Amino acid sequence: MHFSGGLTLSIAQYSSAGQKRVNEDSLGIRVPDNQQLTTKGAVAVIADGVSTSEAGKEAAEACVTSFLSDYYSTPDSWSVKRSAQQVLNALNRWLYGQGQHYLQAEKGYVSTLSIAIFKSQTAHLFHVGDSRIYRLRSGVLEQLTRDHAMPIGRGRPCLTRAMGLDINLDVDYRATDVAVGDVFLLSTDGIHDVLSSAGMLTILNSCGGVLSAAAQSLIDEALAAGSDDNLSCQLLRVDALPLEDAGDVYRKLTKLSFPPPLNAGMILDGLVIEEEIHASPRSQLYKVYDATADQHYVMKTPSANYNDDPAYIERFILEGWIGRRIQSEYVIDIVEPPKPPSCLYYLSAYSPGLTLGQWMESNPMPATQSMLKMIVPVAKGLQSMHRRDTYHQDIKPDNILVGDDGAIKIIDFGSCYVAGLAEIAVPIERDIVLGTAQYSAPEHVLGRRPTARSDQFSLAVIVFEMLTGHAPYRGKLPNCTSVAAFSRLEYVSACHYNPHVPLWLDAALSRALSVTPELRYSDVSEFVYDLEHPNPQFMSDEFQPLFGRNPLLAWQLTSLVLFLCLLWSLLK
Structure with a gap:
């Protein structure tokens, strides 16, 4: 790809059982030599099996080997954060399940875990437990993670978070920029519990940039300082960053x-x-x-x-x-x-047929079931894109094909946002193609990061047009370019244009067309479900017409209106 290559790392790692008979630490580094270095990045993983657990060693090894394998199996279009969190959650559930035959959770498959993923010009850090990640930059060694441990008496601190400790996993995540010359250090507590940051900095500076010598020295000095635990460390130096030259791109x-x-x-x-x-x-x-x-x-x-x-x-x-x-x-x-x-x-x-826009011209204000035959496939297509961390951003009738065989297909990827690609820096100003204003969610126009809810908004605009023959918000969407302008919009019920639209369906449309993304459905499938099935929440009094909620008041108001009309005619 045009943005491939350029990231270069020097690496070294070392692990020792130290004074212990068994080494329960595990560590691994993977630097792909193909396009995956661009789309997924280079990964360093270090884990420390909890010594009080009976399967700490196995847990640490599973954390390292499984993550290095499974992370690179996730889609290239996924962001680093989504890919890593999916793998970590699955891995944690497996560890927790494996440890269930132990009477106490902390006796099972429990391990600390720290991960550094280098992609483009960013380091993505994931951390749980008391292993650590440091960065050496411009002579300053900075700790980038915090320990998840609590001191108990005079013994070793007790972990409050770890892999396999609980069915629910809470992982610290941090994204930080990287610069040429940065050195990242990942270590287990056998090193950093006995060596101060100043001491580790002195060791790193004394090895003349030879990372293997620095890794060995960190372990030797920690042992000499009295470390009685396993000792492991990884060093990664950023030697070059990708595509710093616009001419090369x-x-x-x-x-x-x-x-x-x-x-x-x-x-x-x-x-x-x-x-x-x-x-x-x-x-x-x-x-x-x-x-x-x-x-x-x-x-x-x-x-x-x-x-x-x-x-x-x-x-x-x-x-x-x-x-x-x-x-x-x-x-x-x-x-x-x-x-x-x-x-x-x-x-x-090639799929011969019409666009949905052409179909709508020939089938104005179709019945609900006819509308759903068109919209449900589109929603399923959007779901398949969203599962890939990809948002279409230009869903409109002309970008939906209605085939002669009845097949419905989304076309045109010219405005798509892909989370995994957005993380890759390039030295050119990227082309941001906004969708058609009539169908674009407000966040597109306001320059905010899109989400799956943005495509949901566009789909709701199409449904509204199909059922009413009118654009929502009285057609004022294309004229809005600011937060204030969007805040002044007022939703006009689809029932106003088409009395055959059920109230519950209109309520679903109103929610999906919310100007604020957080007020919409969390997933497009929920929106479509409410289009197909009356939501009991939308059958409550606030969604019922006045004649249904209070017939007496309705007739009284009707009589008042008729009386005023009669009085006005007499006064003329």
């Missing part, structure tokens, strides 16, 4: 040239151009035919207007990368070209 981005102007009948990489499907200022879509596979595809090409714009080119390249990682029958498939591409484009499956 541009050269990688422009490795493939833009395609020439394409017309029907032309052949590109064995693909016959049959017709232009759509053209916009940013891209073109063509229907193409692959005679070898006897398949039709859609080819998307970049606009020549941006052939010198690295931010645009990066965004276009990432579209194909994103699409290939979303596996769902409700999201259009990105396919590999029959030959290595000679220029910049990508292919997707």
Whole structure:
């Protein structure tokens, strides 16, 4: 990828049983030599099996080996935090379950754990227990973690948090910047309980930058100072950071040239151009035919207007990368070209049919069940994207295909936000493509980080339009550009435009269309469930019409209105 490579680390690690017969510490470092170094980063893990537990050694080994294996098995699109926390929660539940045959939890599979993940220009730190992570920068050794331990009497401190100690895991997380020359030290208490920070700094400075010698010296000095525990440490020095040169990025981005102007009948990489499907200022879509596979595809090409714009080119390249990682029958498939591409484009499956926008023009204000046949597949497609930490950001009727065979598919990844890619720094200003204003959630317009609730808002706008033929908030959404403007919006019930819309369904729409993201549903599946099933909460008095809540008052008000109308007519 254009942002691959560049992160270089020098590493060393050492572990000793010390005065003990068995070494219950475990440690490991993994630095991938491929694209995973960019998308997942380099990982250092250190664990100290609790000596009072009968399976501390096994717990520490499981923590290190399982994390190093399982972390790299998580999707590339996930953020470091989500990937690590998913693995840690699963690992903790396994350790806790393994220890259940012991009478006391602390006697089971219990271990401390400290993890440093180096991705792009950031170190992501995860920590539980009393092992530690330090950073040496500009001659200052700083402790970046805090011990989860409580002193009891004159003995060793008692751990208050550890892996396998409880079914619920509370892990400290911290993201910190890294600079060339930074040295990170991970250690177990056999070292830092007997050596002060000043003492460790002196040792690190005295080894002339030779990390292996420094690791050995830390253990030797701790033993000499009277350490009676296992001793382990890891040292990682940042020698280079990725892509500090914008020119290097541009050269990688422009490795493939833009395609020439394409017309029907032309052949590109064995693909016959049959017709232009759509053209916009940013891209073109063509229907193409692959005679070898006897398949039709859609080819998307970049606009020549941006052939010198690295931010645009990066965004276009990432579209194909994103699409290939979303596996769902409700999201259009990105396919590999029959030959290595000679220029910049990508292919997707060809699905003849209409856009949802065209379908809505032919089917105004459809029945609820007809609407759900269109919306439920879209929601499932969004869920598959959200599970990959990917948010579409431009859900609108024209980005939803209604196939001739009835299949519903989400298309266009040009505005997608991918948490895992957003963590990778590049020395160019990234191209931020906002979705269509009429369907965009307020947080998009306000420049805030998107969430799954943002796509939910856009989906709710589509449902409102389908059922009413009108845009929500009286069509004022596109004109709002500030917090104050959004706060002045007032929701107008869908029942106002279409009396056939059930009150409970309108209440679900009102919640999904909340200007404040936190007031929406936590997941798009919850929103769709309330569209399909009357929510009892929405059947309460506040959602009932006045005639249902208080018939007498309703008739009294009606009589008053009629009386006033009669009086007004007499006075005329």
